[in-house]
Amino acid sequence: MAAQSGDGEKDGAKFVEFIDVEKMYGSFHAVRRLNLDIRRGEFLTFLGPSGSGKTTTLNMLAGFERPSEGMIRLDGQPVERMPPYERNIGMVFQNYALFPHMSVADNVAFPLSVRKIPKSEIGPRVVRALEMVKLAQFKDRKPTQLSGGQQQRVALARALVYEPTLVLMDEPLGALDKKLREHMQIELKQLHEMLGVTVVYVTHDQSEALTMSDRVAIFESGEIAQIGSPDQLYNDPATAFVASFIGENNALDGTVERVNGDECAVMLPDGLKVIAKAVGPLPQGAPVQLAIRPEQIKLAAEVNGHDNRIGATVDGCIYHGDHQRLLARLANGQILTVKIRPEASMAMGEPVDLAWSTGDCRAFPMGTAISGGH
Incomplete structure (x- = not known):
């Protein structure tokens, strides 16, 4: 499966290039024939389940792993055989990797010291980096005297202090609680926009990827x-x-009854028909998976002109503040999740008609199972 560069360019310049990159661990194919361009100044996230190849790809870019085949270019220069310390790349990890015996300021200064930056420059640069992450007042504290979020900010300041051209982040917010993680997502995005540095970010959290990224590369079995x-x-x-x-997503299995351009009629097991947008080759009689998001399903009584209408009974309602999640049981026993108004009143067992537009429902060739998301 070939990767594409996609949209979402910053200034249009190819800053990082993966060219036919493969990574093998014995007989295990961790990354398969990867072709990917990363634009200068963009925030690109690698998203995928464990074992999908996203962290291996990041480690090859960082220099911690060497490709089995292919080439990696950074700002036009091949780097696949260049050691990590020569790549001018900042790294931020989930575990922070701070030195507990050193002060915050000394932790941030460490990358400058090992690069033999003159001492007269180190102090001002450390202060600037800590001011960027709003921690200048904590420069004399030890990491153990800081909260998890503050420690992550120190790690970020340390990665930025020597002004790298590229910052790699591997699950940097994974150890934080939900509220702090969401706050740090906003701060990281604002910092990226302020500095204009290129960021490659690894996560398995899809909401985090959607919140922060210019583009997202979804990894599956070593491919994008x-x-x-x-x-x-x-x-x-x-x-x-x-x-x-x-x-x-709500998932429905069915069989293609007919195809008309980019639309297809799908027969469900209980005899109901659904019109959906066809994605991929779908010949007549082929088994398909339908995907329809909860917010795209409407109560039929509240809308007009929707192509699909299906009867169900109320199996439950879950209150979520700004909406309710209606659990609607179809005749075949399958339950669809529907987002409805918070003030709507639905009784258990009540019949309900659901409706949605053809363009909001997609039919995929039968393959990887569609689940309810993450």
Whole structure:
């Protein structure tokens, strides 16, 4: 499966290039024939489940791993045989990797010291880096005297203090609680926009990827299944795997009854028909997976002109503040999740008609199972 560069360019310059890159560990194919361009100044996220190849790809870019085949270029120069310390790359890890016996200021100064920066320059640069992450007042504290979020800011300041051209982040917020993680996502994005540095970010958290990224590359089994802007991946997934990994989805299995251009009629097991957008080759009689997001399903009584209508019974309602999640049981026993108004009143067992537009429902060739998302 070939990767594409996709949209979402910054200044249009290819800053990082992976050219036919492969990585083998014995007989295990960790990364398969990767071709990827990273634009100068963009925030690109590698997203995927464990073992999908995203961290291995990041480590090859950092220099911690060497490709089995292929070439990696950084600003036009081949780097696959260049040691990490010569690549001018900043790294931020999940575990912070701070020196506990050193002060915050000394931790941040460390990359400058090992690069033999004159002492007269180190102090001002450390102060500037700590001011960027709003920690200048804590420069004399030890890491153990800081909260998890503050420690992560120190790690970020240390990665930025020597003004690298590229910053790599491997699950940097994974150890933080939900509220702090969401706050740090905003801070990281603002810092990226302020500095204009190129960031490559690894996560398995799809909401984090959607929140922060200019583009997202979704990894599956050592390949990039799709790359694009967050809204492209959410609204126009190219495969069933991408549809399942980005956001929530309802899944329905069926068989293609007929195809008309980019639309197809799908017969569900209970005899109901659904019109969907066809994604990929879908010959008549082929088994397919349908994907429809909870917010795209409407109560039929509240809308007009939707192509698909299906009967169900209320199996439950879950209150979420700004909306409710209606659990609607179909005749075949399958339950669809539907987002409805918070004030809507639905009783258990009540019949309900659901509706959605053809363009909001996608039919994929039968393959990777669609789940409810993450």
